[in-house]
Amino acid sequence: MLRRTVLAGAAAAALPRFSIAQPAASRVVKFVPQANLGSLDPIWTTANITRNHGYMIYDTLYGTDAALEPKPQMAEGHVFEDGDRVCTITLRSGLRFHDGETVRAADAVASLKRWMKRSPMGQKLEPSVDELVAVDDRRLRFRLKRRFPLLIQALGWPAGPVPFIMPERIANTDPFQQIRETVGSGPFRFKADEFNSGSLIVYERNPTYSPTPVAASGLTAGPKQVFFDRVEWKIITDGATSAAALQSGEIDWFEQPAPELQELLKRSRTLSVEPIDTLPLCGMLRLNHLHPPFDDKRVRQALLPAIDQADFMSAIVGPDPSQYDARCGVFTPGTPLANQAGLEPLLGPRSLDRAKALLREAGYTNQPMRLIGPTDILAPSAMTQVAADLFRRMGFNMDLALSDWGTVIQRRASREPVEKNGWSMLLTSFSSFDFIDPVGHSGIRGNGANAWFGWPNIPRLEELRNAWFEAPDLPAQKRIAEDIQRTAIEEVAYIPVGAYLSSTALRKDLRDRVKGFAIFWNLRRG
Numbered sequence: 001m002l003r004r005t006v007l008a009g010a011a012a013a014a015l016p017r018f019s020i021a022q023p024a025a026s027r028v029v030k031f032v033p034q035a036n037l038g039s040l041d042p043i044w045t046t047a048n049i050t051r052n053h054g055y056m057i058y059d060t061l062y063g064t065d066a067a068l069e070p071k072p073q074m075a076e077g078h079v080f081e082d083g084d085r086v087c088t089i090t091l092r093s094g095l096r097f098h099d100g101e102t103v104r105a106a107d108a109v110a111s112l113k114r115w116m117k118r119s120p121m122g123q124k125l126e127p128s129v130d131e132l133v134a135v136d137d138r139r140l141r142f143r144l145k146r147r148f149p150l151l152i153q154a155l156g157w158p159a160g161p162v163p164f165i166m167p168e169r170i171a172n173t174d175p176f177q178q179i180r181e182t183v184g185s186g187p188f189r190f191k192a193d194e195f196n197s198g199s200l201i202v203y204e205r206n207p208t209y210s211p212t213p214v215a216a217s218g219l220t221a222g223p224k225q226v227f228f229d230r231v232e233w234k235i236i237t238d239g240a241t242s243a244a245a246l247q248s249g250e251i252d253w254f255e256q257p258a259p260e261l262q263e264l265l266k267r268s269r270t271l272s273v274e275p276i277d278t279l280p281l282c283g284m285l286r287l288n289h290l291h292p293p294f295d296d297k298r299v300r301q302a303l304l305p306a307i308d309q310a311d312f313m314s315a316i317v318g319p320d321p322s323q324y325d326a327r328c329g330v331f332t333p334g335t336p337l338a339n340q341a342g343l344e345p346l347l348g349p350r351s352l353d354r355a356k357a358l359l360r361e362a363g364y365t366n367q368p369m370r371l372i373g374p375t376d377i378l379a380p381s382a383m384t385q386v387a388a389d390l391f392r393r394m395g396f397n398m399d400l401a402l403s404d405w406g407t408v409i410q411r412r413a414s415r416e417p418v419e420k421n422g423w424s425m426l427l428t429s430f431s432s433f434d435f436i437d438p439v440g441h442s443g444i445r446g447n448g449a450n451a452w453f454g455w456p457n458i459p460r461l462e463e464l465r466n467a468w469f470e471a472p473d474l475p476a477q478k479r480i481a482e483d484i485q486r487t488a489i490e491e492v493a494y495i496p497v498g499a500y501l502s503s504t505a506l507r508k509d510l511r512d513r514v515k516g517f518a519i520f521w522n523l524r525r526g
Contacts, residue, residue, distance in 0.1 A: 026525065027229040029510070032242045033518065034256040035377035036198050036235045038406020040190075041178040043118050046160040046442055046452065047409045048431060049377075052518045055220065056203050056231070057098070058164035058184035061089060061108065062156030066218025066515075068433065070156045073212050073221070074103065074165060074185070076138075078152065087142040087151055088135065096208050097167055098189045105134035110171035112155070115163045117175035121154045121440050122163070123450060124469065150439065150469070158220050158433055158516070159440030185209070187224045187521050188231060197406070201233040203520075218514060219433075224521035231520055237376040237404075246271065246505060253506040255518050256378045259318035265505045273505045277516050279432030280325060280333055280499035283312055283383055284443055287492065288424050289456040291417040293369055293396075298362035300492035304345035306355035306390055309498035312427075315382035317500045324500040329485045330444055332435045333499050337478060342486030346496065355394055366397045369424035372412065374405040383427040383497060391425075412453045426453075427497065431517055437481075438465045443494045444484055458491045 033052070039045045042054030062070040078089045095103035109132055116122035116129075131143040142151065155163055165171075166184065173179045182190045188203035195201055205226045216222035234251060236242045243261045245251040247268060255276070257265060266273045285307070287294040294300050313324035327347055331337040340347070371391065373384025388400050401423070403411070408426065416422035435441050444465065445451040446458025464484045471477040488494070506513070512522050 027227070028232065029228045029230075029253065029520070029523070029525070030232045030234055030251040031253040031518070031520075032236050032245070032251055032255060033201075033233050035374065035405035036237075037201050037233070038197070038404070038409050039178060040182050042164055043115055043161045043175060044178045045409050045413075046430075047405070048160070048517065049405070050409075051158075051160040051162060053190075053201070054162055054164050054184075055186070055517075056188040056520065057182060057186045057190045058162075058166065059186040059224075060156050060163055060165065060220070061091075062152055063212075063216065063221030064153075064156050064158050064219050064433075065216045065221035068219075068436070069221075070152045071212075071216040071221035072214045073156065074108075075155075084147045084149075085144040087144070089140050089142075089155075091138045091140075092210065092212070093138065094210050095185055096210075097185045098183050098206060099167070101167060102137070103165065103185050104137045104168070105140040106137075107168045107171065108140050108165050109134050110168040111165045112163055114171050114173065114175045115161060119159075119161045119163065119440065120438075120442055120445055120452075121150075121157055121159070122161075123445075123447070124439075124465075125151065125154055153439070156220065157440050159431070159442075160434070187211075187226045197235075198404070199235050201235070203231040203233075205229050219516045220519075226521055227524040228520070239378075243505075246507070249507070252510055253504070253518075255504050256502065257505050258378055259316075259323075262503055262505065270508055271505055272508050273503055275515075276502050276504040276518070277432050279335065281379070281429045281431055281502050282328060282332055282435045282499045283309075283316075283379065283427065283429045283497040285383070285387065285425065285427050285495040285497050286443070286452075286454045287494065288422070288454050290415055290454075291422060291424070293364055293367045294424055296362060297491060299359065299364055301345070302355055302358035302362050302364070303391075303394075303495060304355070304489075304492070305348075305351045305358065306394055307346055307495055307497060308350045309346070309496070311390075312383050312386050313498035313500050315386045316379045317503075324498055326498050328496045328499040330435065330441070330488050330494075330496055331437070331481060331485070332432045335432075335436045336474060337437055337481040339478070339482050339485060341482035342489040345489060352390075352393060359394060364396075368397050368399060368418050370399045370401055370418045370422070371425045372401045372403070372408055372423045373427060374408045375402050377405045379429045379500070379502070380405065380408070380427055383429075387425070387427055415455070429500075433516070437477075438468050438484065444488050446491070446493060454494065456491070456493045458487065458493055460487050461491070461493060 061075045063073045076090045076092045116126040128148045130145045191202040211223035246254045309326040317323040325333040442452035446461030448457035468480045
């Protein structure tokens with residue numbers, strides 16, 4: 001197994017000092033995110049860094065609390081009529097975008113129509129919608145062809161793409177093209193004049209933000225109170241430098257330190273190292289189903305005997321098995337739908353020789369393939385290095401194309417073959433709530449051109465997903481979830497490579513952090 005080379009052992013005691021000029025204002029928080037912000041459009045990409053950026057500047061009609069229940073945010077409330085086939089949502093009064101314009105129902109309608117084209121949940125909702133219109137400036141109305149019991153949950157679901165509300169002129173952008181203007185109504189304003197990709201992203205408190213009056217706890221629900229005038233995201237790609245800056249007080253929060261650095265930071269009395277989420281993140285090895293060699297199911301299946309989830313997970317979090325799950329299926333471990341059905345090809349004895357034999361039987365004859373991955377984000381980088389070593393040993397004619405994460409998320413959108421600079425394989429991870437159920441699970445869509453990058457065409461997965469939405473109770477949902485997992489593994493929609501607890505490091509004088517991801521509302525110093 002090829003492990004990433006990071007600071008370890010005695011060398012950790014001599015971290016370099018990194019100097020960042022500090023403003024005098026104490027109401028500034030400085031943060032090192034997991035990666036560079038490669039895209040500003042949280043509808044166009046599912047990248048966690050862009051989702052986090054989205055939550056800084058946009059708001060949603062509904063939020064999701066710690067119990068994963070929807071609560072009003074921009075919405076004042078809603079009314080269902082006509083056997084729940086008509087839903088009228090009323091916006092709270094006084095909502096304004098950062099440019100001073102009033103938030104209108106027409107803005108919400110345009111935003112939701114764009115979101116429905118890209119989100120797994122939105123794609124499920126869209127066929128049920130007969131009409132979505134603005135009744136007046138504060139009311140929008142869904143007229144449904146049939147009941148959609150998860151409608152309100154969908155409008156606040158935190159799995160990306162998130163149904164953020166944008167001005168109509170921006171939301172009318174083709175959903176498969178990136179927006180060129182960043183204007184929201186959320187708790188922070190994006191400082192486009194200070195944005196320097198690869199170096200600095202700045203947000204300022206939105207003085208006109210109107211927090212919801214609805215009390216709720218956790219995740220994206222409840223009043224979003226802002227206690228900092230300015231948030232600076234410093235793009236520092238060297239973990240040791242970030243750790244040194246955190247220790248010296250030059251930054252306040254380091255989102256994703258490597259395990260070796262975590263052990264060092266835990267020794268400091270002024271720092272806290274803690275799970276960023278109470279549930280694990282799930283790792284994915286995604287194959288491009290459009291082009292050789294992985295358009296052939298037999299080639300995809302040949303990989304399974306060689307995959308050892310523990311190798312991938314220990315590369316991210318270190319050797320302590322309490323920090324990862326190496327028996328992971330397609331649903332987040334520790335949640336109701338997690339199961340072991342169909343995982344025998346992944347959980348039986350590991351054999352590189354068996355994988356090589358299956359690859360020969362599948363007819364693989366040295367066709368080129370390309371593994372793309374980042375160098376500047378912990379989990380995908382570590383998993384990519386493990387995969388590169390493994391697939392070279394399997395005998396693939398592999399081109400390893402490493403770049404920054406922003407380039408990866410741009411490149412993975414290409415549907416071109418390898419000879420035209422396309423890709424064959426990539427690895428990434430998803431937040432716990434992304435894979436809790438089929439609602440927002442990008443990896444188990446089998447809808448071809450509309451699926452997540454890799455574009456598998458697996459009609460049976462779509463049939464099962466539709467059946468899950470119609471299931472009358474949790475036991476029925478669990479049975480269907482087992483069938484979904486069996487089918488996903490059999491067809492190799494993607495390969496689960498484990499789940500891990502992601503830890504974050506921040507100064508102890510920061511308190512009231514909302515758990516789940518890098519959330520800055522309700523965070524305060526004191």
